[in-house]
Amino acid sequence: MTTATAAAAKPEFTLWQRLSGWVMNPWGRPRFLPLITWLYMAWSIIPVLIAIQFSFNDSRSRTVWAGFSTRWYWGDPNDSVWHNTQLRDALYQSLKLAAADVVVAVPLGVLLALGLARWRGHGSGPSNFLMLFPLVTPEIVMGVSLFLVFTHIFTFIHPSTTAQILGHITFSVSFVVVIVRGRLFSIGRQYEEAAADLGATPAQALRLVLFPLLVPAIVASAAITFAISIDDFVISQYLSCGASCTTVPIFIYSSTRAAPLPNTNAIASIMVVFTLVAVGLGYLFYRIFTRGESREGGMTGEMAGFEL
Amino acid sequence: MYPRWLWPGVALPGVVWLILLFLIPFYAVIGVAFGTVNPLLQTPVPAWNPLDWNLGWMSQTLNNLAPGGIYWGAVTRTVEYVIISLALCLLIGYPVAYYIARHAGRTKNLLLILLIIPFWISYLMRMLAWVNLLDPSGYATRFMSFIGFSNLAVHLGLITSDTNWLGGASVTVILALVYGYIPYLILPLYAALDRIDKSHLEASRDLGASPWKTFLHVTLPLSKTGILGGCVLIALPMFGDYYTPNMVSSAPSTSMIGNQIDLYFHGGPQPTIGAAITVVLSAFLVILMGYYMWAIHRATKEAAAS
Numbered sequence: 135m136t137t138a139t140a141a142a143a144k145p146e147f148t149l150w151q152r153l154s155g156w157v158m159n160p161w162g163r164p165r166f167l168p169l170i171t172w173l174y175m176a177w178s179i180i181p182v183l184i185a186i187q188f189s190f191n192d193s194r195s196r197t198v199w200a201g202f203s204t205r206w207y208w209g210d211p212n213d214s215v216w217h218n219t220q221l222r223d224a225l226y227q228s229l230k231l232a233a234a235d236v237v238v239a240v241p242l243g244v245l246l247a248l249g250l251a252r253w254r255g256h257g258s259g260p261s262n263f264l265m266l267f268p269l270v271t272p273e274i275v276m277g278v279s280l281f282l283v284f285t286h287i288f289t290f291i292h293p294s295t296t297a298q299i300l301g302h303i304t305f306s307v308s309f310v311v312v313i314v315r316g317r318l319f320s321i322g323r324q325y326e327e328a329a330a331d332l333g334a335t336p337a338q339a340l341r342l343v344l345f346p347l348l349v350p351a352i353v354a355s356a357a358i359t360f361a362i363s364i365d366d367f368v369i370s371q372y373l374s375c376g377a378s379c380t381t382v383p384i385f386i387y388s389s390t391r392a393a394p395l396p397n398t399n400a401i402a403s404i405m406v407v408f409t410l411v412a413v414g415l416g417y418l419f420y421r422i423f424t425r426g427e428s429r430e431g432g433m434t435g436e437m438a439g440f441e442l
Numbered sequence: 443m444y445p446r447w448l449w450p451g452v453a454l455p456g457v458v459w460l461i462l463l464f465l466i467p468f469y470a471v472i473g474v475a476f477g478t479v480n481p482l483l484q485t486p487v488p489a490w491n492p493l494d495w496n497l498g499w500m501s502q503t504l505n506n507l508a509p510g511g512i513y514w515g516a517v518t519r520t521v522e523y524v525i526i527s528l529a530l531c532l533l534i535g536y537p538v539a540y541y542i543a544r545h546a547g548r549t550k551n552l553l554l555i556l557l558i559i560p561f562w563i564s565y566l567m568r569m570l571a572w573v574n575l576l577d578p579s580g581y582a583t584r585f586m587s588f589i590g591f592s593n594l595a596v597h598l599g600l601i602t603s604d605t606n607w608l609g610g611a612s613v614t615v616i617l618a619l620v621y622g623y624i625p626y627l628i629l630p631l632y633a634a635l636d637r638i639d640k641s642h643l644e645a646s647r648d649l650g651a652s653p654w655k656t657f658l659h660v661t662l663p664l665s666k667t668g669i670l671g672g673c674v675l676i677a678l679p680m681f682g683d684y685y686t687p688n689m690v691s692s693a694p695s696t697s698m699i700g701n702q703i704d705l706y707f708h709g710g711p712q713p714t715i716g717a718a719i720t721v722v723l724s725a726f727l728v729i730l731m732g733y734y735m736w737a738i739h740r741a742t743k744e745a746a747a748s
Contacts, residue, residue: 167541174538175556178625182563184581185571197579242456249453251746257450261457266738268464270731271724272682274700278707278720279467282474286488287466304463307456319745330443339443365564367685372707386566390573390689399574402567409562 186406189399196396206400213397221401223378224385228405230295231370231381232363235302240356242303243310244348250311251318268308276305277372284373297373298381302363309362310355317351350423357416361409468724475500475717486714503718513702513719520698523612524680527619528673531627534620535672539631540661543638557632560625569689572618576690578605610693618690619680627672634668635661667737674734681727699723 147155188196192203203209208216215221250262268276280301284291291297325347329339367383374384382405389398473488476495480487489495506513542553560568575582583605586592592604600613607614638661646656684700699719706716 164541164545167537167545170534170537171541171546171553174534175553178560178621179556181571181575181582181621182560182568185567185574188574195579196574197577197581242459245452246456249449249451249456253449253453255450257457258453261453262739263735264457264460264465266735267731268460269738270678270734272678272700272727274682274684274703275471275720275724275727276464276467278703278717279471280463281707282470282488282713282717283463283467286474286486287470300463304459307459311456315742316745319742327443336444336448361562365562367564367566383564383566386564386570387685387689390566390570391692394570398570402564402570406563406567409564410559413562 182406185399186403188396189403191396191399194395196394196399206395206397207404210397213395215397215400215404218397220377220380221385221397224380224382225401225404227295227379228364228381228383229408231298231302232360234299235306235363236356236359238299239303239306239359240310240352243307243355243359244314244352246307247311247314247318251315265308265311268305269312273305273366273368276301277368280304280369281372292375293373293379294375295379297375298370298379301369301373302366305366305369306359306362309358313355313358314348314351317348321347350420353419353423354416357412360412364405364409364412471717471720471724474714475503475721477714479712479714484711486712486717499714500718500721503715503722507719507722513699516697516699516702519612519696520681520700523616523619523698524677526616527623527680528677530616530620531624531676532669532673535624535628535631536669539628539635539668543632543635554632557625557628561629565622566685566689568622569618569686572621573608573689576607576614583607608690610691610695612696614690615687615696618686619683622686623676623680626676630672630675631665631668634665634671638664671734671737674730674737678727678730678734682723 188199189206190202190204191200192205193200206214208214211217215225246265250258250265253261280297281293284293284297291300325343326339329343330336334342365383366381367387370379370381371384371387374380380388382401386398386402389395469490470488473490474486476492476497476499477486477488478496479485479499505511507517508514538557542550542557546553572582574580577583583592586595587604592601595601595613596604601607601611602609642660642664643656646660647653651659682700682703683698684704687696687698687701688704703716703719703723706712706719710716
């Protein structure tokens with residue numbers, strides 16, 4: 135017999151008993167779980183919104199609000215993102231790395247995903263194993279190892295923009311593989327087999343059947359690659375060549391430890407917009423390309439960048 | 443229908459890339475860690491042939507990492523921070539994941555979007571947000587003073603003065619770690635809880651188990667893989683973290699093992715010691731990495747079979 139039904143049958147229960155019945159009723163709707171959940175959501179989002187708010191502050195403070203202004207974006211002739219060469223260069227460097235990363239890592243990852251999903255022979259096991267490693271290696275270990283390889287073995291590259299691009303590609307390839315391979319498993323092989331039965335050559339089956347089916351995963355992985363490249367800090371820092379290799383995360387890191395102005399918040403806010411637009415567009419295209427397919431699991435796991 | 447050489451051929455560029463820029467770089471760390479140091483320039487001289495390995499730097503590093511050594515403080519602090527942060531992440535994250543998977547109803551999609559947004563906000567931006575809030579004149583500092591929490595924290599010895607949250611307090615670093623990594627725990631937890639077949643819960647209820655017993659004997663065991671996977675997923679980067687303590691404290695009193703490595707590569711004189719600590723850290727983390735890779739591998743096999 136539960137307290138709630140008892141309370142309903144006997145309305146002469148005291149207020150305290152009714153209250154405790156309402157709170158303790160094990161079969162009722164949960165009361166504390168939604169509270170914790172919404173508090174968590176507020177806690178996770180509001181600090182970032184406040185940081186964005188202070189990027190529009192009309193004073194040099196990041197903590198005391200002095201009214202709305204866009205001076206840290208373009209108004210201030212020295213320190214705004216638009217006019218300060220250091221900030222503009224950091225933004226440009228981040229975008230350059232992300233674009234180069236997408237251009238190389240996506241094709242490389244798509245091919246690797248195809249190969250690893252279908253190659254059954256000696257070497258396929260170790261290759262699968264090798265592909266998973268960058269996903270679980272702490273960034274500092276990857277940063278140190280890439281730094282040492284470019285200073286002691288591949289010395290013709292040395293820490294530079296090129297090294298940063300190579301590093302970014304190395305950690306993003308595995309994300310592309312995981313996303314594309316998930317899609318490969320979900321579409322199966324029957325479409326290509328049907329194409330072959332209908333007289334398509336292997337090249338035609340790949341180009342006309344498999345590739346269009348992979349487009350959603352390719353778009354999604356391009357968006358995710360762009361986003362993780364823009365957000366990366368450790369690899370960029372370890373392969374940095376100094377001022378001309380400074381990306382936005384490196385700038386945020388070094389300026390936070392010095393005496394930051396709201397322009398740090400402004401450039402960080404711009405990066406948030408870039409990432410969310412990239413991921414949002416990726417998601418939109420994914421939805422458009424997979425329209426009409428049964429949506430099981432969908433993009434939530436894939437957009438988060440891993441599947442477990 | 444496809445030629446036999448096609449799939450290994452297609453995989454080849456990616457595999458070669460990973461050998462050149464993942465495996466060989468890792469060997470470079472080993473080579474430097476077991477190498478010698480040029481006495482004049484103080485630059486590392488790597489030893490590529492294992493027969494030429496010099497164990498001096500490594501044994502010195504191991505001694506420094508052992509109890510009584512100069513890094514022992516950082517080692518215990520790292521383990522302490524990671525364990526407390528993991529516990530807090532689970533304590534907050536499990537109810538959130540549980541609610542979204544089980545009871546969110548019409549708000550489920552909105553909550554999932556809110557859950558995923560932090561993934562796409564730069565980690566450093568999220569730390570910057572807290573640096574602003576915990577500044578002596580920041581909103582969070584003023585709020586905590588207002589409700590009297592700061593005085594309590596000073597009383598408990600968590601912070602040295604009621605506005606000094608960013609001056610090397612362990613509690614700030616732990617909360618920053620929780621804030622930074624918790625989304626990466628909640629998502630796998632949610633996935634594991636969402637996968638649980640409702641009929642198991644109904645069976646448990648029909649057989650007379652109370653909701654608490656159902657949770658303890660059905661839901662919790664069925665979400666074990668999600669809990670372990672999520673914990674490993676966030677423990678790995680936490681063990682190698684150096685930027686979180688640097689952003690919210692940058693005091694030696696909160697320095698983690700990652701900070702020790704970072705010191706030797708940014709400003710410090712001896713990359714050889716940095717490389718040796720990196721090798722030891724990797725050897726320690728290999729168990730966690732192995733578990734996580736095995737879990738991904740098994741999930742992939744299930745996906746391929748279905």
